[in-house]
Amino acid sequence: MGILRTLLVGRENGLRAGIRRRLFKGPVDTSPGSSYSAPRDDDPPAPRPAEASLGLKPEPPRGVTPPDGYEVVLHREALKPGKITEIIIGGTAIAVANTGDGFHACTNTCPHAGGPLGEGELVGNVLTCPYHGWSFDLAEGTCLTNGDVELLTYDVKVVGDAVCVKL
Ligand code: FES
Numbered sequence: 001m002g003i004l005r006t007l008l009v010g011r012e013n014g015l016r017a018g019i020r021r022r023l024f025k026g027p028v029d030t031s032p033g034s035s036y037s038a039p040r041d042d043d044p045p046a047p048r049p050a051e052a053s054l055g056l057k058p059e060p061p062r063g064v065t066p067p068d069g070y071e072v073v074l075h076r077e078a079l080k081p082g083k084i085t086e087i088i089i090g091g092t093a094i095a096v097a098n099t100g101d102g103f104h105a106c107t108n109t110c111p112h113a114g115g116p117l118g119e120g121e122l123v124g125n126v127l128t129c130p131y132h133g134w135s136f137d138l139a140e141g142t143c144l145t146n147g148d149v150e151l152l153t154y155d156v157k158v159v160g161d162a163v164c165v166k167l
Helices: 001-009 015-023 049-054
Strands: 070-075 083-089 091-100 103-107 121-122 126-127 133-139 155-159 160-166
Touching: 070 083, 070 091, 091 160, 103 155
Parallel strands: none
Antiparallel strands: 070 160, 083 091, 091 103, 121 126, 126 133, 155 160
């Protein structure tokens, strides 16, 4: 019976038990003798458990009115300097990069042969496509490998914590 129980619900201190404890933890003991201390007003807001344990990025901020023609695509803290990510917005796949000097956005489709630029390598303003290594200057919208090719870029503005892209 013990083996069957272990197979079904896991070990007492196993992964599944930890998940159950997180999901169904009981009320906090706030009695005077307990070690509970109420959060102070100046404490930073605690990250939600799911975000903290899974390393999820902050959601795009709500309540921000983007400039005319722009869409809110990211929370500014969701993309650290030197990072790039793919985003689909309004049915369009774009790559958004934080070069350290600011945010830049371009098409996610490499003009050479359709590689996913959002999975490329970013060094400063230079983005290198993961497929065949063509490189692009995100700030200028130029291709450094083939001068006849241009990169489709999008204007970016940061409003509060919101990174906004004009499509
Ligand atoms: S698809 Fe990007 S370099 Fe070829």
